Amino acid sequence: MQDQPEKADQTQSTISRRRFLATSASAAAAIGFGAPAIVRGTNLNEKLNIAIIGSGGRGGSNLRSVSSENITVLCDVNEQNLFRASQSHPKAKQFKDFRKVYDHPDQFDAVVVSTCEHTHAFATLPALQMKKHVYCEKPLTHSVWEARVIREAARKANVATQMGTQIHAGDNYRRVVELIQSGAIGPVQEAHVWVSRAWGWHPSEEAARAAKDLVYSEKRPSHSDEIPQGLDWDLWLGPAPERPFNNIYFPGPKWYRWWDFGNGTMSDLGSHWIDLPFWALNLDYPLTIEAEGPPIQKEIAPASMQAIYEYGQRGEMPPVTVGWYQGTNKPQIWKDGKIPQWSNGVLFVGEKGMLLSDYSKHVLLPEKEFADFKRPEPFIPKSLGHHAEWIHACKTGAPTTCNFEYAGLLTEANHLGNVAYRTGKKLHWDTQTMKATNAPESDQYIRREYRKGWELS
Structure with missing residues (x-):
């Protein structure tokens, strides 16, 4: 040094x-x-x-x-x-x-x-x-x-x-965590997370154009485009299955909607948005996960989908259901117009009220009932x-x-949303064995085979 x-x-x-x-x-x-x-x-x-x-x-x-x-x-x-x-x-x-x-x-x-x-x-x-x-x-x-x-x-x-x-380092997330953990809206038994991004496979080309998707395809291209000068395509592929270079994969963020390279919006934006309820509610391992969306495509992640997680009791916190919605999917309370129509948001539903947040702001609902609410003194240090x-x-x-202890748990949960979608079943998760006990067919999505010459050990 x-x-x-x-x-x-x-x-x-x-x-x-x-x-x-x-x-x-x-x-x-x-x-x-x-x-x-x-x-x-x-x-x-x-x-x-x-x-x-x-x-x-x-x-x-x-x-x-x-x-x-x-x-x-x-x-x-x-x-x-x-x-x-x-x-x-x-x-x-x-x-x-x-x-x-x-x-x-x-x-x-x-x-x-x-x-x-x-x-x-x-x-x-x-x-x-x-x-x-x-x-x-x-x-x-x-x-x-x-x-x-x-x-x-x-x-x-x-x-x-x-x-x-x-x-995660922003002050807004810290204030939300403090409100939830200090009981501002009472025990939380329901949370919803939604994002408007709709990159990935759409059921129709018209829907893809309407969403202004960066790239539309549901099949792996068989032809090769010219490899950009200076790019080592074989190294870029790494442990992923070999294929010819195609501009549909590169440069980013094109690659992340292809299952071989990424996991679509679920893992990408889920890392940022599900982070808030994960932190505020002390989440760890889900007990069950179920998902729905468009017909499953072998090669590419969906543009719109939703996943529902059930978590058990964590200390004094009661069991909670967490919903994830992307693209055109939204929680029912949003569709019914019972909360502000934010295009992206995290909603905590407690016994005494609700809290709605995005990256930079949050509000306690119904607002009139919290008009005289006294916030707790900040107890999470500024980053x-x-x-x-x-x-x-x-x-x-x-x-x-x-840290990777926290981030690893968050990542596992996010990926399980896609595993449930691709398996087409409500998964009963055994975290000790890393298996869905009712769906052995999900194993292929929990751990995959790597290309020859690449091992993780």
Whole structure:
């Protein structure tokens, strides 16, 4: 490392504050944030040596967000992305294949992974096995099984981890969590999350055009387009089934609606939007999951769909049902006009009222009944910033809020919505065995086969 100048009703609120702090402390202990050996004695004025795996698109944004540190390694399958990143970090070693990065562990203390979803686990696991700190873009992995592998590896590694759900660092989410956990609307037994994005397969081309979809197809193209100059297509495919290059997959965000590379809107935006009820309601493993949408397509995720999760009691919190709706699907209470018609939102339904939120604002409903409501004093600390929080954790062993223990559970749940959709059954989930006990046919979507030459171990 190199030297660098140091550039929340009062009773209910108090009880909830204590519960939050106790939960946070327990979570930190469970995932090993007791000052990992790698950071003990680290000077906060020192810079981390960071390897960047994926430097274009989200990767470029993540790179800029950690550029106050020492960028020692740049890796991307696209030479154009590498070239652009190297202009700001000319001394960084360059690689196309992230597997080669791990042949040089002395070059970095931490890794930022911003590859496509289907290679997240492959780029992240070696870092954890080497006890390197990791920041990985959402969704954490491509499958339920991969999320479990990464979560367990992170727990064993005892390093600082963070998934890239940047909105989690915003003040609005914190205030919503405080309101729910302090009992502002009473016990919550129902929550709904909806997003307007409608990218993916539509039942008709007319519907696709109406939604202004970026790309419409329900079949895998058999012909090959010219591979863009500088792109290593074989490396880009990684563990996914081999196929000819086609512009329908590349560049992003085209790829994420194809099952082989991503999981559509469910895992992409679910990482951000389901994060709020997951956090506020202390969610973990769903007991059942059922989903519905257009006819299932083998190759591509649906533009519009919905999934319903049932969770058991968590501590003093009662069992809760959480609904996810994307595209044209909306919760019935929204369609009935009983709440504001926000195009994207999270609705908590409690015994004493409702709370509606989006990324930047929230409202207690019915508003007239909460006109004189006194909010709890804030008890969730202001974030340093999503990336800054991770960097601080790398140097001090402090906890992060989207660590891989939390993010792994969130990712598993999100993927199970798609598993239920693709299986076409209400799944009864056994988290210990990672199986739907009533639907063995779902196994193929929980863990998939990888292309020859690629293994996750």
